[in-house]
Amino acid sequence: MPYLGSEETLKELKRALSNPSIQADRLRYRNVVLRVIRLMTQGLDVSPLFMEMVKASASVDMVQKKLLYLYMCTYAPLKPDLALLAINTLRKDCADSNPMVRGLALRNMCNLRMPGITEYIQQPVLAGLRDKASYVRRVAVLGCAKMQNLQPEAEIDGAVVNELYGLLRDPDPVVMVNCLRALEEMLKAEGGVVINKPIAHHLLNRLKELDSWGQSDTLTFLLRYEPRDEAELFDILNLLDGHLQSSHGAVATATLRLFLRLAAAHPAVQADALSRAQGPLLAMCASASRELRFAALCHVRRLLRSVATQYAAHYKRFFCSYSEPGYIRLCKMDILVELVNDENVALVLEELRAYCTDVLPELAQAAIFAIGRIGQMYSERCLGILVSLLGLRQEHITSAVLQTFRDLVWLCPQCTTAVCRAVASLEDSIQDSEGKQALIWLLGAHGDKISSAPYVLEDYIDSLKAELSSLVKLELLTATVRLFLSRPAETQDMMGRLLHYCIEEEGDMCVRDRALLYYSLLLCGVEDIRRILGGPTTDASLGVIAGHSEEPVDSWAPHFNTLELLLARGCWNAALSKGGFHSVACRVEGYPLGGLERDGNTLHTTPKDGPHSSLSLSLEPALSPESFERHWLELDVSHVGPVTCPWPHCLPEALQAALQLVQIQVLAFSRPQSLPWKAYLYSHGDGTLILAEVLRDSTQGADHLQLTMKQVPRDKHVLQGFVAVLKSALQALSRDTS
């Protein structure tokens, strides 16, 4: 940020720096330099002082030297010509008798990020690799990586790579780990450092000498090693065993990840490792550092999907405490829901009940939702609590309770009577739109059991003009029409008013279209509309959510001990849109009509084989049907082939929406039941345009698709990635709709 009078300050500093009497006084000189660095940290551009600062670097004062190196590394890219002046001093220091001076100079010389520096640093770096002081070797090894990074297009020097592989045997453990890190960066294009059997065993044997940071890095590198046979595998696991319970969380989790990876074929070993790593994880869940606590809780939350029973005995550790911030408490509530079993359900519910009156409305609501989720298994106990909460007559509580009621009625139809009784005796009005939607849905779906249903709905219809949320209006339309089916006499009049208002006066297109749709349906006759709206009251496929089965360990093990677990799923996709992993998320609207619209599960698939298959597709720039046709006719076929993939039985619109989420646009498709069925898709990936035709033919099996693709410019990897994304999306979709 610019400071007032910054030019004055700069001038004054410049004068001070070139003042011989200050230069002669070590302390005063250093103080002036300190002031410059302080300004630099604050964000002021002090690069005009570069010349004077370079001169100051010739000092013998180590503290001053370090400060000046910091300055030079920051501004070298801005003033490359002046920075070259410093090179001589640095090179001289690289030959100093004191290893500390040598290392310092070499490190900072490699940190000067400017063009043309490599020719100056190459020789000192190579000399540094053979230096007798380990401190210098550490710096030199990473210097090789920095050098490579400065000129990425240059060819990798095989001799350096060999030397670095050789230095893995260096007596200094930090040099060894630095070699791994440097090689990983330099050989990125070839898939990183190679961990073969001798290297892996060497690393495992030296693990004990490393500090915790080196250990966790090395353990991560070992992830890519594949043991030859079982005997070797178990030898390795034996060696690693002690680290599972390391007091350093990072080491314990890195070891656990390696265990899960190596023992992928031995579920019993995995389970054993998970139970033994429980100690460190639980300790981190209670750590004094709330950030560490949060990270550990996120990991436990994911672990629980596979091994809930192991942690069930420790449920009390996940009780929230008064002093914890909201995000930790939310995480703990999630975990508590997973841990519930017959023994602890009473205590967990009592605890959650206490959170329902929390000062923060978000937390109170989260606690109510948590009780609702437990209610899917222990519905009676939870209903009692939820109904009693309605007695508090707090708006946010009532709203959350109604939302859980809606879900409970949907998932556990046996609750319906009790819920209807509670809703019937509800007195307060709800203000927030989520709560209103839930209440209206309940009134519409079970209006036959709630005597006051038409009157409550009528109130909403009468105050429709003041309603802002179109979602509430949509819900109201559906509910009113459904209530009309069960109680026509009481509802007919107000339904007429509602439809009239929504068709004639409503500004929101969705609401108007929905009203028109219902109007036309009503014209078809009551029986038809009953058949359409009646639908299933409970959807079997939603059972997945209710009694969710245990996930295999491998579904999350690759992400264990990575940042991904700390972010919500959706955010991660957005966060990494630049590259790296690419996961497919699709959300399917199962029922296109009315209140039956429910979110399907959100499904994710991640291509397994690492960064190579990474691909980011995008819909931009959009392609018009005409230009699609033109391209299609002009281009040659890049790839034709069958794809075996279960076909999702859903409406083409749902398919279109789902594929759009994975950045594939469906431009045109045949009518739903026609055979052969065709669809035309396009997407952009890594600078290429991909056009595709999907053909579903009755002659081949039901799961057989013929895929014709055209691409410009051609890139086989992108094409493969596209097929993978398409396949996983279709798979996810068919799993969801089957």
Place this chain on the structure above:
Amino acid sequence: MISQVFILSSKGDHLIYKDFRGEAKSDVVNVFYQMVTDLPADQPPVLMTHEGLHFIHVRQGGLYCVATTTANVSPFTIIEFLNRLTALIKDYCGSLSEKSVRMNFALIYEMLDEMLDYGYIQTTSTDILKNFIQTEAVSSKPFSLFDLRSVGLFGAETQQSKVAPSAAASRPIMSSRGDQEGKNEIFVDVVECLTVVIGSNGVLMKADIQGEIRVKCYLPSCSEMRIGLNEELSIGKSQLRGYGAAVRIDECSFHQAVRLDEFESYRILKICPSQGEQTVMQYQLCDDLPSAPPFRLFPTVERDSGDRLLIYLKMRCDLPPKSVVPSDFTTNLVLACILKPTTSLSQELSSPDQSAELQPSCKVIQWEIPRFPGGAQLSALFKVEVPGLSAASLLEVGPVCMSFELPKHTCTGLQIRFLRLSPAQPGPSQRWVRYLTHSDSYTIRI
């Protein structure tokens, strides 16, 4: 690998900024501050992402300590590293605050330069770092009223001669030259964190103690230290030693430098402490407190005529008389649900030095008690006027949450029998053992 490390004050001033890989520009610092201050309340701020750059931060001493990275790295490594960085700043600069960081920025840059190279962690050990760090720490005013830990440790009734000055443990480890007094000191702290939930029926629902033994060492070189714990200490649920009053803990873990060859038989920890602070042992005890919880509450909530709520709280301290005086004792009575903007409060407290007030922003009545001797009983009567009070609201008073510190007291009963340095140090060295229990969360439901 870490791309940048920076430290911001709570107001967003840049205190430290160091770029290790040149992957991102320095303006991301402002982006970070924008993001962290704009965050909605329930969002976890630990990890944030902006254009492919991940920000991981820890918040300590009112400062944001941030690391950025572009890779999908281990969150534990980064968070532990940042925690280690703050611990080192505390060791080297005496305390972690905006002021101390501002005054010692050159030292912190020097430290970061040695700790990280090209974003890879090189070393964080004090013993190694001290060879490289040449800037001397500028220590800010050593005593601060706000440094609760050092204030809380020593109550008024302790024997003055045996007590180290309260700021003794918050000075830089290397402030060598200059002041000579009190140089060769070693502090061993047993700190326990108490989490208790007592149900509305007075039954202990959850009790949890997280304890640790910390050593803060100012000796420039210390060969070996032997810490003797209670001999009757038993670990784990099954193991019981002797009869009756054994000191028991459920689980413990040790610093990797601790040698345990005499731990099984004599309960002696051996360690060669390096300069600065380190946690030698961590332990925990769940569910089964050796003695009754230190504070009991007997609440009565009644609805007076009309809209008035009478809350009568009687509190008893079950600690032995005269043994300890809790300090900074605060009781928060949560009135989340019933509190309306027009609520008013009148109170009757059992002694004039206490105070109580209604805090509408956090929806609590806060009752502050400056002194609460063991065995004593205090009471308070709160009359709360709430318009539109209903019968159901009565059920929604509470919970009561207390926060306090108990110096010279451990709830597990863990004690340090002796502290020996061998071979004896040249020159005078002083050893201090301190005990402290503080409440992480002490909740009583009504």
